[in-house]
Amino acid sequence: MVQTLTAVIRANCVLAGWRLFFLALPMLAGPASAVAQGGNAVIMPDLGALQSRMAVRPDTFTVIEPHLSLNEQQTKIDYVGYPAARVFDVLLGPGWKEIEADIEFRALDGYVSRIEIARFRQYPAYLVFAIKGQTAFTVDNLRQNQKNVPLGPYYLIWDNLHSPELIGQEAADWPYQISQIAISTARKEALLPGGLARQYVEHAGLAQKHCLTCHRVNGYGGDKWPIDLAVRAKAMKEDAFLQWVLNPSAQKPGTTMPPLLVSHPDSERHAAARKIYRYFLALPAQKNPKR
Numbered sequence: 001m002v003q004t005l006t007a008v009i010r011a012n013c014v015l016a017g018w019r020l021f022f023l024a025l026p027m028l029a030g031p032a033s034a035v036a037q038g039g040n041a042v043i044m045p046d047l048g049a050l051q052s053r054m055a056v057r058p059d060t061f062t063v064i065e066p067h068l069s070l071n072e073q074q075t076k077i078d079y080v081g082y083p084a085a086r087v088f089d090v091l092l093g094p095g096w097k098e099i100e101a102d103i104e105f106r107a108l109d110g111y112v113s114r115i116e117i118a119r120f121r122q123y124p125a126y127l128v129f130a131i132k133g134q135t136a137f138t139v140d141n142l143r144q145n146q147k148n149v150p151l152g153p154y155y156l157i158w159d160n161l162h163s164p165e166l167i168g169q170e171a172a173d174w175p176y177q178i179s180q181i182a183i184s185t186a187r188k189e190a191l192l193p194g195g196l197a198r199q200y201v202e203h204a205g206l207a208q209k210h211c212l213t214c215h216r217v218n219g220y221g222g223d224k225w226p227i228d229l230a231v232r233a234k235a236m237k238e239d240a241f242l243q244w245v246l247n248p249s250a251q252k253p254g255t256t257m258p259p260l261l262v263s264h265p266d267s268e269r270h271a272a273a274r275k276i277y278r279y280f281l282a283l284p285a286q287k288n289p290k291r
């Protein structure tokens with residue numbers, strides 16, 4: 001066990017070096033910033049430090065890996081890690097569970113995923129750092145045309161084996177390369193500012209789930225490709241917008257932008273894309289959003 005862990009730590013260090021090297025490039029090119037919003041972000045400790053702070057030993061958790069399970073096909077992977085709730089107890093303090101807010105997961109490349117704390121009360125999730133019996137901690141991300149994507153330092157997974165209703169979960173609920181976590185209440189204020197009709201609650205939810213992991217509105221969102229969609233969409237005709245969102249690789253071959261709701265029926269995909277477009281048109285774009 002000790003030997004395997006040492007091998008895993010070493011493999012992760014090698015990977016981390018490469019990752020930082022590659023990921024630094026796009027971050028220098030754009031206005032991206034790794035600064036967390038809200039100021040309460042916790043930088044994830046390295047594996048050795050985390051292990052010494054945890055009261056429990058790492059365990060193996062088997063899940064159906066969504067990045068490898070596109071249509072009917074289901075690929076199971078054995079991951080090694082900790083129950084996420086135990087890690088949050090240690091890093092965020094034991095009160096985290098009672099708060100009506102999100103946990104914000106920030107990845108090394110600026111991808112930001114926010115997951116409602118209520119979800120962690122409902123379902124078991126795990127923060128993992130290795131694949132059992134393997135030195136590589138990577139996955140192929142079939143939706144984003146990417147192979148051998150490094151998952152470390154930490155990857156959030158859910159027990160979809162025992163809770164099959166989780167199988168259709170979106171990629172945003174399984175963030176990888178987690179480097180920071182924080183409790184965040186920023187979502188409501190930026191997405192539904194006063195005056196925006198209540199009819200946009202659903203639209204805002206779609207945008208937040210499918211777009212704002214990588215893009216932004218009014219200073220809120222991810223830094224992977226940090227354009228402000230409330231600004232950008234207003235400069236696009238509806239057709240052009242729908243084409244981008246429904247089939248990004250036809251607009252730009254090899255792009256890592258995933259097609260919206262890829263395995264859902266066409267009618268549902270179009271309806272969602274149109275709602276997202278109308279929402280960005282309606283959302284007032286702030287001139288100088290606070291970051």
Ligand code: HEC
Pocket residue numbers: 207210211212213214215224225227229232241244245252254255256257258260276
């Ligand atoms: C996983 C990250 C990711 C997600 C999620 C994502 N995008 Fe993108 N998007 C990108 C990247 C990266 C680009 C840049 C295209 C490229 O060069 O690959 C892009 C480009 C775009 C562009 C073109 C920008 C331009 O300047 O021409 C639009 C419009 C866009 N995205 C809208 C959306 C919308 C709307 C959603 C949600 C339905 C979305 N994106 C979800 C990563 C993402």
